[in-house]
Amino acid sequence: MRERERDWLCSRRAMSRSLIRRVAPFFAARIRDNNRMLNFSSVSALNQVSPSFSSESVSSSAQSDSPSPDAVHLTQSCIQRMKELQASESDVKMLRLGVETGGCSGFQYIFELDNKTNADDRVFESDGVKLVVDNVSYDFVKGATVDYVEELIRSAFVVAENPSAVGGCSCKSSFMVKQ
Numbered sequence: 188m189r190e191r192e193r194d195w196l197c198s199r200r201a202m203s204r205s206l207i208r209r210v211a212p213f214f215a216a217r218i219r220d221n222n223r224m225l226n227f228s229s230v231s232a233l234n235q236v237s238p239s240f241s242s243e244s245v246s247s248s249a250q251s252d253s254p255s256p257d258a259v260h261l262t263q264s265c266i267q268r269m270k271e272l273q274a275s276e277s278d279v280k281m282l283r284l285g286v287e288t289g290g291c292s293g294f295q296y297i298f299e300l301d302n303k304t305n306a307d308d309r310v311f312e313s314d315g316v317k318l319v320v321d322n323v324s325y326d327f328v329k330g331a332t333v334d335y336v337e338e339l340i341r342s343a344f345v346v347a348e349n350p351s352a353v354g355g356c357s358c359k360s361s362f363m364v365k366q
Contacts, residue, residue, distance in 0.1 A: 257329040259284065259320055261313045265344060268335040269316040278302050281310075281317040282344065284333060286324040292354060292362050294327060298344040327351050327364060 261269075269282055281304070285297040304310060307322045320328060327349075334347040346352075352362035 259309075259311050259318055259325075259328055259330070260332045261311070261316060261318055262332060262334040262347065265333050265335040266314050266316045268344075272300065273316075281319045282333070283319045284324060284328060284344075284346070285321060286327040290362075294362055294364060296328075296346050296362070 265282075269280075273279055280300040280302055283297075283299045283301040285299070286294050287297055289295045301319060304319055305321065308319045309322065309325050311318045311320070318333060328346065329351060331349040331351070332347045333344060335344050336342065336347075346362075349362060351364055353364065354362065
């Protein structure tokens with residue numbers, strides 16, 4: 188009996204290794220494509236920046252009275268939650284949205300609370316709440332809407348709508364981009 192179990196176990200391991208060998212090139216190619224897209228996006232973002240670039244110039248253009256279709260929008264729920272968080276902090280925090288490779292769909296959203304802006308940031312303000320997006324990430328979230336959701340299993344900031352995404356996971360933390 189032991190010999191049969193050992194044979195069965197060996198065959199299962201061989202099948203697992205075979206599956207990994209078949210799937211690994213697919214995932215490696217997907218990761219390379221995502222990194223290439225991020226690198227291309229960062230180069231195009233840097234090419235769009237003028238030598239006299241400052242975060243104030245981006246901030247003022249993003250905060251104009253007529254909202255741009257490429258602006259990143261905040262829902263009332265997001266604004267309310269940020270005001271609650273700011274009330275409990277001694278210094279004013281901004282919500283930072285970033286994009287990096289990973290997640291189950293290729294790219295994932297990263298949310299952080301931050302108290303400073305960088306030279307390459309775009310600042311979007313709504314009702315006194317600021318959302319900060321770096322230039323590389325901005326190419327992936329143009330026209331997106333950030334929301335705050337409270338569910339049974341979690342409460343989190345999420346990108347509710349993203350015109351640059353063609354699909355993603357059900358938890359809305361990762362997405363695929365249009366090509």
